[in-house]
Amino acid sequence: MSIADEIREKLRETLKDDYLDEKSDEYNRFYIRTHPNRIRETVKLLVDEFDGRLISISANDLGFEGFDLVYHFDFSHKEKSLHIAIKVRIPRSNPSIDSVADIAWSANWAERELMDLMGIKFVGHPDPRRLFLPYAWPSEEVA
Amino acid sequence: MDKKEKVKEKGEWTKLKLDNNTITGYTVPIGPFHPALLEGEFFKLKVDGERVVDADIKLGYNYRGIMKLAESRSYWRDLYLVERVCGICSHAHTTCYTRTVEMLGKIEVPDRARFIRTLVAELERIHSHLLWAGIGMELIGFRTLFMYIWREREHVLDVLEMISGNRQHYAMNTIGGVRRDVQKDMIPKIMKKISEMKKSLMKLVEVVVRDPIIRNRTVNVGKLDKDIARKICVVGPVARSVGIKIDVRKDDPYAAYEEVPFDIVTAEDGDVFSMVEVRLREVIESVKICEYCLDVLTRIGGDIRTEISEFPVNEAVGRVEAPRGELMYYIVSNGTHIPERVRIRTPSYMNDYAILFMLKDQALADAPIIIAAVDPCMACTDRMIHIEDAKSDKKEIISVYELSKRYRRKEK
Numbered sequence: 005m006s007i008a009d010e011i012r013e014k015l016r017e018t019l020k021d022d023y024l025d026e027k028s029d030e031y032n033r034f035y036i037r038t039h040p041n042r043i044r045e046t047v048k049l050l051v052d053e054f055d056g057r058l059i060s061i062s063a064n065d066l067g068f069e070g071f072d073l074v075y076h077f078d079f080s081h082k083e084k085s086l087h088i089a090i091k092v093r094i095p096r097s098n099p100s101i102d103s104v105a106d107i108a109w110s111a112n113w114a115e116r117e118l119m120d121l122m123g124i125k126f127v128g129h130p131d132p133r134r135l136f137l138p139y140a141w142p143s144e145e146v147a
Numbered sequence: 148m149d150k151k152e153k154v155k156e157k158g159e160w161t162k163l164k165l166d167n168n169t170i171t172g173y174t175v176p177i178g179p180f181h182p183a184l185l186e187g188e189f190f191k192l193k194v195d196g197e198r199v200v201d202a203d204i205k206l207g208y209n210y211r212g213i214m215k216l217a218e219s220r221s222y223w224r225d226l227y228l229v230e231r232v233c234g235i236c237s238h239a240h241t242t243c244y245t246r247t248v249e250m251l252g253k254i255e256v257p258d259r260a261r262f263i264r265t266l267v268a269e270l271e272r273i274h275s276h277l278l279w280a281g282i283g284m285e286l287i288g289f290r291t292l293f294m295y296i297w298r299e300r301e302h303v304l305d306v307l308e309m310i311s312g313n314r315q316h317y318a319m320n321t322i323g324g325v326r327r328d329v330q331k332d333m334i335p336k337i338m339k340k341i342s343e344m345k346k347s348l349m350k351l352v353e354v355v356v357r358d359p360i361i362r363n364r365t366v367n368v369g370k371l372d373k374d375i376a377r378k379i380c381v382v383g384p385v386a387r388s389v390g391i392k393i394d395v396r397k398d399d400p401y402a403a404y405e406e407v408p409f410d411i412v413t414a415e416d417g418d419v420f421s422m423v424e425v426r427l428r429e430v431i432e433s434v435k436i437c438e439y440c441l442d443v444l445t446r447i448g449g450d451i452r453t454e455i456s457e458f459p460v461n462e463a464v465g466r467v468e469a470p471r472g473e474l475m476y477y478i479v480s481n482g483t484h485i486p487e488r489v490r491i492r493t494p495s496y497m498n499d500y501a502i503l504f505m506l507k508d509q510a511l512a513d514a515p516i517i518i519a520a521v522d523p524c525m526a527c528t529d530r531m532i533h534i535e536d537a538k539s540d541k542k543e544i545i546s547v548y549e550l551s552k553r554y555r556r557k558e559k
Binding site: 029030031033035057058059060062064065074076078080081084085087089108109110112113120134135136137138139 | 205206207210250253378379380382392393395398399400461462463464466473475477479487488490492496497500
C-alpha cells in the first residue's frame with residue numbers, strides 16, 4: 005500500500021462522516037475536504053504521525069459562499085510528488101477557525117498573513133500580530 | 148517635536164514581546180529597506196552586551212500585492228508579472244508558474260523545451276549561489292574572494308546573455324514550452340565557457356572550505372537545530388545544510404530533472420559554514436547538469452512549444468526548486484482566460500523564520516553573516532542600520548557595510 009492510500013485510509017477512519025469529499029489528479033495531488041471543526045485533529049495526524057510538512061495555507065475568496073482554506077501538506081520526501089491539500093470552508097458571516105500554529109510551527113506566519121490579507125480570524129494563535137500590514141493598521145470586518 | 152507627536156507621525160509601534168525589566172541593554176533594529184518582493188524585512192535584535200538575547204522580525208515593507216494583481220490579468224500577461232517577483236530567481240518563478248498552468252490544462256511540453264528550461268534554471272542557480280557566496284565573503288571581510296567569486300559569476304551571466312539576450316529576466320518560458328531555442332552553433336561556445344568555469348570553481352570551493360579565516364568566522368556560528376528546522380519546515384540549501392535531504396528536483400521532478408543524473412548535496416552541522424559549503428558544492432553539481440543538458444541538446448531536435456487552446460476549470464499545485472529552495476504556486480482556474488486565485492509561496496518566506504532561531508545567543512558581530520546565511524534576498528543592497536539606546540535615547544545610523552566593517556575582527 006502506498007503512503008497516499010495509507011494516509012487517506014487513516015483520515016477516513018478518524019474523520020468518519022466529516023470526510024466530505026476527495027479529488028485527485030494524475031500528478032499525485034490529492035484534495036480532501038473536511039469540516040472546519042476537525043482541522044486541528046487532521047493537522048495533528050498528518051504532522052505527527054505521517055511526518056508531513058505543512059508548506060503553506062491559502063485562502064480562496066468565494067464571495068457569498070465564504071472562504072475556502074487550503075492547507076498544503078507535502079509528503080514528497082516519502083513518496084514521489086505526493087501532495088495532500090486539506091480543504092475547509094468557513095462562512096463569510098463568521099470567518100474564524102482554530103489556529104494550528106502550535107501543532108505545526110510553519111503555520112505561524114501563514115496564518116498571520118491570512119489574518120492580514122483576508123481578514124480571517126485564527127482563534128488561539130500564539131502571536132496574532134500583523135505580519136505584512138503595519139502594526140497600527142485598523143482591524144476591518146469582512147464586507 | 149516632542150516624543151508623543153513623533154510617535155503619532157510614525158504610527159503606533161507595538162513593542163517587542165520582551166520583558167524590559169529582566170533584560171537590560173540595547174535594541175538593535177536592522178532594516179527595513181529591501182529590494183525583493185515578499186520579504187521586505189525589519190529585524191529587531193535585543194542585545195545584552197555583545198550577545199543577541201532575542202530577535203523579532205517584521206515583513207511587508209515592500210509588499211506589492213502580486214498575488215492580487217495576478218487574479219486580474221490573463222494567463223499570458225501573468226507570465227510577465229511573475230517573472231518580476233524576484234530579480235535573481237526570475238526563471239524559477241516562470242518555470243513554476245508555467246508548470247502549474249500546464250498541470251491545469253494537462254499540457255505536455257516538448258522534450259527540447261524541457262531541457263532548455265533545465266539548462267537555464269541551472270545556470271541561474273550557479274549565478275544566484277555565486278552572488279550569495281560573494282556577498283557572504285564580503286560580510287566577513289574577505290574582499291579578495293568576493294572579487295574572485297564575482298568574476299566567475301560574470302561568465303555565467305555572459306552565457307545567459309548569449310542564450311536569452313538578457314543578463315536578468317531571461318523571459319525564456321512560455322506556457323507550453325520556451326520562447327527561444329538554443330542555437331546549435333552556440334552550444335560549443337557555451338561548453339567551452341562552462342568547462343573553463345568548472346576548473347576555477349573547483350579550485351574556489353577548495354579554497355573556501357579549507358581557509359582558516361573563513362572557518363574561524365563561520366564554524367559553529369548561527370547553528371540551526373535539526374528538530375527546529377524540521378518543525379518550521381525550512382527549505383532548500385538551509386534544510387540540506389542541517390541534514391534534511393529534501394530537493395524538489397528529486398522529490399517532485401519537473402522539466403527534465405527526472406532524466407538528468409545529479410546528487411543532492413547535504414551537510415550535517417547546520418551552521419553558517421555548512422550553508423556556505425552546501426551552496427558551493429551545489430554549484431559544481433549544477434555545472435554537471437548544464438553539461439549534460441547541452442550534450443542532450445546537440446542530439447535532440449523538434450518543437451520547442453505546443454499550442455494551447457483553453458484552460459479548463461481545475462486547480463493545481465506546482466513546485467520548483469528555486470536557488471533558495473522550494474517555491475510553490477497554487478492556481479485555481481474558472482474556465483476563463485483569467486485565473487481565479489494565484490497563491491505564491493516563496494522559499495525565503497519559510498527560511499526567514501529560521502533566522503530568529505539562528506540569531507539567539509550569538510554575538511552581534513555575527514548578526515550580518517547569520518542573516519545573510521539563509522540567503523533571504525536581502526544582502527543584495529546596502530541598507531541602513533539604526534542603533535538605539537533604550538534608556539538614554541542615544542541614536543546612531545550606520546550602514547550594513549559599516550557595521551560589518553566595524554566587526555571584521557571579532558573580539559573574543
